[in-house]
Amino acid sequence: MALKCRGSRATAAGAISLAVLVCSSCTSTVAPTPRDLAAELAKLEVALLCVRALPLYDDVYHEASMRGTICVDSAGSITQIRVFDSRTASLVALQDWAIDPDNQWLVQNSNWFAIGPRQTVEDVAIQAEVTLSPTQVIPELPGDYAPNPIDECVQFVSSTAYTYLSDAQMFTSDRAALEDVAPAVTTEVEALIQRPESARLRSLAPDDLAFESEFSRLGPDVKAFCRDSSTSAPN
The missing domain is CATH 1.10.150 (DNA polymerase; domain 1)
Known part of the structure; x- marks a missing residue:
């Protein structure tokens, strides 16, 4: 079963006002380039065994840049990896998703996350050379998030x-x-x-x-x- 996004496609016509289009002041930071994100994703993808792999070229629901993949294995299970330009962007994107408790697990580290079968996401963590325990709980945003x-x-x-x-x-x-x-x-x-x-x-x-x-x-x-x-x- 694919990962399901919560409400990202159901915005009503009157749900926001023009006020949300007014950008607040931002602090300039050096963010990874799309090429950097693609290279990081390629390293994580080594852990996957896909019979069908579909690229995700960007996040269409957040301003942050993202590169990702949708991997279907031989059993028909789906694993998604998404690499963002910051850790906060990764956590923000996760807030829109629901995890199927029957067959999906999450690992999240730094600026990326992977969701899919438990063994597969564990393999992704090993490939990234990090020790992560798969969870089915979405991590919370930092308290100072605006x-x-x-x-x-x-x-x-x-x-x-x-x-x-x-x-x-x-x-x-x-x-x-x-x-x-x-x-x-x-x-x-x-x-x-x-x-x-x-x-x-x-x-x-x-x-x-x-x-x-x-x-x-x-x-x-x-x-x-x-x-x-x-x-x-x-x-």
Whole structure:
């Protein structure tokens, strides 16, 4: 059974206001590059035995950068590894997920986590040369964590894109409400999904594992839209 995300695709049209598009001041830090994240992921993937592996190109629900993989083994079990640009980003992303207590376990270390069968995630930890005990408890965020307003915008735009792909009638009927929350969001979503690079995404059903992989390609453009919106939004 695949890892299930809690509520990331169910954002209602009126669930956020334009206030969340106003970016708070940030402290400049040196973050790993996408190439760094891909290299770290490649080292962890050595522990996996996949009959089917699907890449995750970015996190489409958070501003943080991410590289990941969805691995299906010969028994049909699914393991996901996700590598983020910071430990906090990894913990924030985990808050959106639910673990199936029957067959899923979690290891989380530094800026990455792996979820899947117990032995597989233990193998990932060994490959990373860290001692981690698999758990089914999502770790809590640090007490001083302050929510990132851009995350809410990214979640909203990605949820709008998911609706466009999965329920075109709802997208059309909610168009005005969506625009009230984030002006130009429907035009942006249509442009992203109708571009030639999104042809495969348009051909996939949302319950296909490949859909999640192709959908993750939208991450950089969704984030760019939200950053531009936060810059231009009135104070």
